[in-house]
Amino acid sequence: MYTPRSPERGDAQRRSRSRKSPGISGEVGHSRARDYGTDNRAMSAKTSPNRLLQLTAFAITGVFVLGFVYAPVGVWTGPILAAWFIGTQKAWRGFLWLAGIGFVLNLVSNWRGSPLTGFEFAGRTMLSALIGALPFVLYRLSSQRQPGFLAILSLPLWGTAFAGVPYFAASPRTGAISFLVYWFAAVINWMWNQEFRAKKIATGTSIFGGVCVLVFGYGFYLETHSAAPVALVTNPALAWMCFAGGLVLSAWSLTQPGARREVWANKTETVALLRSPYSGDSLQVVTDDGHEVLVSPSGERFPVRNGIPILLEAEKLTGSNQKYNHLYETIGGFYDDTQRVVCGLRGINPEQYFLSYLRLLEISPGDSVLETSVGTGLNFKYLPHGVRLFGLDLSAEMLARCQENLRRWGDACRSFSRKCRGSAFRQ
Numbered sequence: 473m474y475t476p477r478s479p480e481r482g483d484a485q486r487r488s489r490s491r492k493s494p495g496i497s498g499e500v501g502h503s504r505a506r507d508y509g510t511d512n513r514a515m516s517a518k519t520s521p522n523r524l525l526q527l528t529a530f531a532i533t534g535v536f537v538l539g540f541v542y543a544p545v546g547v548w549t550g551p552i553l554a555a556w557f558i559g560t561q562k563a564w565r566g567f568l569w570l571a572g573i574g575f576v577l578n579l580v581s582n583w584r585g586s587p588l589t590g591f592e593f594a595g596r597t598m599l600s601a602l603i604g605a606l607p608f609v610l611y612r613l614s615s616q617r618q619p620g621f622l623a624i625l626s627l628p629l630w631g632t633a634f635a636g637v638p639y640f641a642a643s644p645r646t647g648a649i650s651f652l653v654y655w656f657a658a659v660i661n662w663m664w665n666q667e668f669r670a671k672k673i674a675t676g677t678s679i680f681g682g683v684c685v686l687v688f689g690y691g692f693y694l695e696t697h698s699a700a701p702v703a704l705v706t707n708p709a710l711a712w713m714c715f716a717g718g719l720v721l722s723a724w725s726l727t728q729p730g731a732r733r734e735v736w737a738n739k740t741e742t743v744a745l746l747r748s749p750y751s752g753d754s755l756q757v758v759t760d761d762g763h764e765v766l767v768s769p770s771g772e773r774f775p776v777r778n779g780i781p782i783l784l785e786a787e788k789l790t791g792s793n794q795k796y797n798h799l800y801e802t803i804g805g806f807y808d809d810t811q812r813v814v815c816g817l818r819g820i821n822p823e824q825y826f827l828s829y830l831r832l833l834e835i836s837p838g839d840s841v842l843e844t845s846v847g848t849g850l851n852f853k854y855l856p857h858g859v860r861l862f863g864l865d866l867s868a869e870m871l872a873r874c875q876e877n878l879r880r881w882g883d884a885c886r887s888f889s890r891k892c893r894g895s896a897f898r899q
């Protein structure tokens with residue numbers, strides 16, 4: 473994993489380099505367009521870590537840490553962390569982890585005051601933990617198929633439905649407040665995934681803010697007007713309505729096509745560049761049982777999985793390649809998030825950090841770039857618009873995240889799985 477360095481390092485070198493080399497410009501205002509000359513001036517003017525960013529990052533981290541020991545905060549931060557965590561994991565592995573963590577936390581915090589026997593208490597806590605983790609896995613499954621603001625509603629719907637389960641409900645909140653707690657968690661995660669880009673999150677956050685004002689406004693009205701009706705719907709009725717809504721939303725998301733897969737038969741130019749890493753033979757795409765496979769004239773076969781040609785199977789790895797592949801398969805889901813948090817805590821603006829070295833490569837629109845060990849493709853985000861991107865990596869998990877990122881950033885993905893040593897390309 474890289475550790476972002478403070479932007480001041482190498483600044484003199486950057487300045488002298490920028491005088492020698494022409495700036496690389498792109499379309500102004502396009503998210504992928506970069507004017508490296510302008511970025512360079514920005515870097516020169518701002519050489520120290522951004523203290524405001526750093527303070528904000530520490531304050532937010534503090535709130536999440538507080539949530540582990542102070543229940544009124546934990547009620548809000550816990551679902552945010554759980555919704556984030558399940559998004560970094562394969563659905564069922566994430567479910568088991570969440571249930572396990574919930575079980576241990578509840579066991580530790582509630583065992584003293586419980587009138588139940590040890591066995592009964594452990595069993596009930598386990599069931600509560602499983603029920604508490606269910607809304608997150610259902611949310612994970614539907615938002616994976618249909619990412620977007622509507623799909624995130626599955627978390628508050630399922631969360632409120634399961635919070636209404638008598639006796640076993642994991643959440644201390646029920647009804648409308650439960651809905652808001654889970655919806656808030658999903659909205660925060662959705663905004664984080666949209667990288668807080670105002671254009672992307674404006675509508676969703678306005679809808680959420682509007683609903684909050686209405687709910688809290690109505691709650692205030694009920695508090696201050698004793699003659700007012702107690703509630704619009706009872707909590708059990710709301711739980712059933714949410715259950716029905718969760719079913720409809722999940723069924724709808726199942727009908728969605730899911731993430732668009734790369735069809736390699738259409739990528740003749742890229743396939744023409746590829747070679748078998750073993751024989752050096754050229755490759756072509758054939759379809760076998762509905763699945764694409766890259767084949768060489770000598771009969772070698774390389775499957776395409778989830779849109780990524782696998783030129784080297786993970787089982788064939790040995791030594792440190794095997795060790796690091798295992799590491800990146802495990803951390804691939806939260807690799808990018810860790811980078812963002814570390815950048816925040818160090819007060820580093822990621823864009824400035826990445827551009828501080830990418831600018832030195834003098835890459836222009838129209839160029840082709842192959843990044844070996846591309847990981848999740850973080851560098852690609854900061855290359856000029858109109859560059860042809862190619863990526864090699866050992867880890868399927870990192871490449872899957874790379875595909876997701878490129879989709880989000882609006883690029884076609886041309887990553888494929890391969891060791892760096894040796895070439896998978898025509899020389």
Ligand SMILES: C[S@@+](CC[C@H](N)C(=O)[O-])C[C@H]1O[C@@H](n2cnc3c(N)ncnc32)[C@H](O)[C@@H]1O
Binds near residue numbers: 800850866890
């Ligand atoms: C620290 S990450 C860097 C990712 C990316 N270059 C970046 O700057 O964000 C290292 C990546 O190297 C990959 N990797 C490690 N050994 C490799 C090898 N022998 N061949 C190809 N990729 C490898 C890992 O799977 C991982 O995705």
